[in-house]
């Protein structure tokens with residue numbers, strides 16, 4: 001019998017709510033087969049559930065816990081994450097509370113040796129980075145899921161075993177009222193870094209663990225500084241190590257600092273040790289305000305991924321699939337892209353319009369993305385916490401030179417998470433005009449947003465479907481409209497959005513067309529996850545049909 | 558690739574020796590690493606620097 005911890009977690013700013021366990025039908029002797037079961041109600045499991053539901057796919061979500069994240073954990077959400085979270089309906093709510101920002105500073109010997117502004121495009125709705133504690137993000141996702149009749153949330157239910165079969169999976173679940181088992185066509189493992197399911201299947205991750213360990217501490221304190229990333233290198237009170245400071249809503253600041261090599265997490269989290277170090281950092285930066293600890297934890301940097309995310313009927317996503325260093329805000333931001341990539345492919349497969357090859361590209365596209373992120377994150381990690389003598393010497397040489405030599409300062413670049421470009425995916429069209437464009441998002445890239453009017457952006461008009469952006473100042477050719485209708489009749493969600501004078505999106509000043517290098521007849525085909533898969537200078541019905549089939553993994557049908 | 562005339566090489570030889578003596582054993586590696594980075598930036602050519610690293614690794618015993 002599994003009894004979850006039903007005591008609301010302690011926090012000085014966040015009121016934890018308990019989502020109680022409820023008896024599932026299986027414990028009343030009813031059994032049925034579910035199309036999709038998601039294990040994990042963390043940010044990634046919940047976004048996957050909401051995305052799947054947006055395509056009409058019913059889901060059951062299972063969580064061992066009965067409340068949201070312990071502590072703030074992921075606090076920085078990128079523009080791309082905000083665009084994904086807009087699709088699932090919580091971006092607006094997040095922005096009411098979040099702190100948007102874009103500047104990062106590296107400080108050495110009291111001197112700011114590097115400052116970087118993340119680029120902001122006038123056509124973007126969201127700022128490059130947005131700080132909000134993970135509890136709020138999870139809470140908003142839970143509340144969004146609770147309102148969705150296609151999503152069933154089962155709290156306080158712990159997965160203790162899985163069986164993977166060729167055409168379905170079975171999950172064994174322990175609850176306060178005893179054990180039961182569930183059968184499903186597809187099982188999504190979104191059960192976090194310590195994934196029970198990954199362990200049950202005996203799957204190994206590739207990549208590296210770093211020896212550097214960090215204390216993460218959130219304190220409530222009044223510091224009158226703007227929201228910017230602050231990285232302090234080799235400070236007097238913690239020689240050789242790095243300290244990060246991030247501002248969060250509710251008067252909370254995050255301090256991350258590295259532990260001395262031989263200290264255990266228990267020693268590092270002992271109240272006196274925490275207090276002395278936090279105070280030393282505050283003293284160093286000249287802050288004398290009183291403060292109170294909210295939450296603390298020890299984190300070790302790992303850069304690992306499963307080499308394959310789809311194992312028969314079990315699919316891995318989020319931290320269960322990969323573990324990424326927090327420098328550069330990778331964990332949750334990467335996971336949202338997994339969730340969005342997976343959801344449409346699985347939904348299309350379940351609708352009968354997508355193929356197993358389509359689902360296989362979830363794994364190929366996202367594993368490549370994870371490997372790219374790991375390579376980048378590993379560079380940051382080697383700079384932030386040099387793993388050995390060689391890297392330490394080089395890092396220290398750069399610190400020392402940075403006081404006077406501009407050429408080394410770009411090495412402080414903190415490489416924030418950015419969306420992957422699927423330029424190599426087999427889902428991209430074969431014979432389109434991709435290479436002929438001088439502007440706009442190329443095949444594989446996420447779509448560039450466009451500001452249409454005050455508080456009105458292109459992405460606001462996108463939903464759970466393929467979209468054909470069609471530029472015209474006249475009418476859409478009848479043959480194309482017929483083709484779209486025909487594809488829709490086959491059950492393929494496809495929407496045509498016309499752009500130009502007198503069209504659905506009136507591009508009165510020609511700005512949209514200019515950014516997309518478009519003339520009358522130009523078209524962009526956008527996957528449901530907002531990545532471009534084809535673009536043409538002058539689209540014909542035949543080309544559209546071939547590209548859609550290809551994007552569904554049906555090859556040239 | 559340009560080469561140092563012998564007289565200049567001798568001056569550099571002395572200057573480097575004196576600088577190493579001046580920094581002391583504890584800071585020696587840091588000093589030399591900084592120096593390499595500065596010179597690498599001046600050379601402005603990745604392959605040449607990599608070749609030099611490779612050459613310096615030879616015959617260390």
Ligand SMILES: Cc1cc2nc3c(=O)[nH]c(=O)nc-3n(C[C@H](O)[C@H](O)[C@H](O)COP(=O)(O)OP(=O)(O)OC[C@H]3O[C@@H](n4cnc5c(N)ncnc54)[C@H](O)[C@@H]3O)c2cc1C
Nearest residue numbers: 040041042043044064073074159191192196318319331332
């Ligand atoms: C201490 C700490 C600090 C972090 N700081 C940052 C940061 O600053 N920035 C950043 O980007 N990321 C950070 N992360 C990482 C970030 O929190 C994760 O990347 C993110 O939460 C991943 O989401 P997820 O949904 O994949 O997994 P999780 O959020 O871990 O969710 C896992 C879910 O699975 C459920 N579950 C697990 N096992 C079982 C089981 N056997 N049966 C049923 N349910 C189960 C859990 O109850 C939970 O609902 C931090 C993580 C930790 C632990």
